[in-house]
Amino acid sequence: MEMSSTLGTALITGASSGIGSVYADRLARRGYDLVLVARDRERLTAAKSRLSAQYCISVDTLEADLVERSDVLKVEERLRSDPAIVLFVNNAGVGPNGPLLSNDLDYLDRMVALNVVAANRLAVAAAQIFVARKAGAIINTASVVALAPEIFNGTYSGTKAFMLSLTESLAADLKDTGVRIQAILPGLTRTEIFDRVGSSMDNLNPDMVMEATDMVDAALAGFDQGEVLTIPSLSDAGLLDSLHAARTALGPHLSLKNPAARYGAPQSIAS
Numbered sequence: 172m173e174m175s176s177t178l179g180t181a182l183i184t185g186a187s188s189g190i191g192s193v194y195a196d197r198l199a200r201r202g203y204d205l206v207l208v209a210r211d212r213e214r215l216t217a218a219k220s221r222l223s224a225q226y227c228i229s230v231d232t233l234e235a236d237l238v239e240r241s242d243v244l245k246v247e248e249r250l251r252s253d254p255a256i257v258l259f260v261n262n263a264g265v266g267p268n269g270p271l272l273s274n275d276l277d278y279l280d281r282m283v284a285l286n287v288v289a290a291n292r293l294a295v296a297a298a299q300i301f302v303a304r305k306a307g308a309i310i311n312t313a314s315v316v317a318l319a320p321e322i323f324n325g326t327y328s329g330t331k332a333f334m335l336s337l338t339e340s341l342a343a344d345l346k347d348t349g350v351r352i353q354a355i356l357p358g359l360t361r362t363e364i365f366d367r368v369g370s371s372m373d374n375l376n377p378d379m380v381m382e383a384t385d386m387v388d389a390a391l392a393g394f395d396q397g398e399v400l401t402i403p404s405l406s407d408a409g410l411l412d413s414l415h416a417a418r419t420a421l422g423p424h425l426s427l428k429n430p431a432a433r434y435g436a437p438q439s440i441a442s
């Protein structure tokens with residue numbers, strides 16, 4: 172008889188390599204059953220055999236190309252119909268293949284379809300489903316370039332800024348629902364992401380590249396500590412607090428009846 176995990180099941184997209192495959196390993200080690208989602212059937216099957224044997228958990232695989240809406244709906248349906256799923260790792264994504272000004276526009280469309288359209292649908296679906304069950308957690312893979320768009324391909328950075336905004340907004344919606352959400356913001360992490368677009372991490376400053384195992388272990392430590400945003404390389408957490416403090420200070424000035432004086436508009440008379 173197959174035993175099911177007392178922790179429940181984690182569904183991980185992009186589980187066939189890199190960051191997602193490390194999440195699969197670490198969550199299996201914690202005792203979660205798994206649903207592994209990606210396109211590469213061979214890799215999914217190999218991961219299923221290895222993880223179920225090594226950690227005595229149940230592993231299911233779901234082949235899906237998340238650029239295709241019909242496959243996104245298949246994953247959504249799995250989230251909806253499987254009440255054992257308590258953790259959704261929304262991780263599948265592709266990186267940029269060169270500078271934006273010489274980029275192939277169709278490639279950028281596919282990147283947005285995967286990194287934004289699919290990721291958004293599945294994150295919001297998971298949030299709605301988990302709220303109805305009054306339990307669950309979502310981990311969204313963003314990136315540090317969400318905070319530094321000027322240093323990297325703008326469409327890719329934009330997709331990751333989307334994930335950051337979505338997470339911060341959902342975190343507010345999910346307050347007091349029993350459902351948690353975290354965005355992880357990795358810096359350069361050694362995976363296949365650059366190899367897949369004909370590039371490599373080998374020429375980068377090695378002091379800036381984290382091993383995927385270290386990155387996921389740090390991200391899970393942040394998750395355990397209840398963080399909404401986790402930047403694995405950030406030692407001085409006060410810097411992130413300062414960013415939030417600056418944003419909070421801007422708050423009262425962001426939507427007002429009158430344009431600012433420097434734009435030549437009439438000001439209301441101060442009382």
Ligand SMILES: NC(=O)c1ccc[n+]([C@@H]2O[C@H](COP(=O)([O-])OP(=O)(O)OC[C@H]3O[C@@H](n4cnc5c(N)ncnc54)[C@H](OP(=O)(O)O)[C@@H]3O)[C@@H](O)[C@H]2O)c1
Nearest residue numbers: 185187188189190209210211237264314359360362363364
């Ligand atoms: N590595 C970094 O430096 C870094 C930094 C910040 C954020 N990230 C983010 O981390 C996430 C994981 O990337 P990674 O670095 O681990 O890269 P990776 O090793 O290339 O892994 C990408 C994963 O996404 C899956 N995937 C790609 N296209 C897909 C599609 N159309 N449908 C379904 N699954 C698809 C791949 O599986 P299949 O090919 O089997 O489908 C693979 O499992 C991405 O969201 C990426 O943007 C990475």
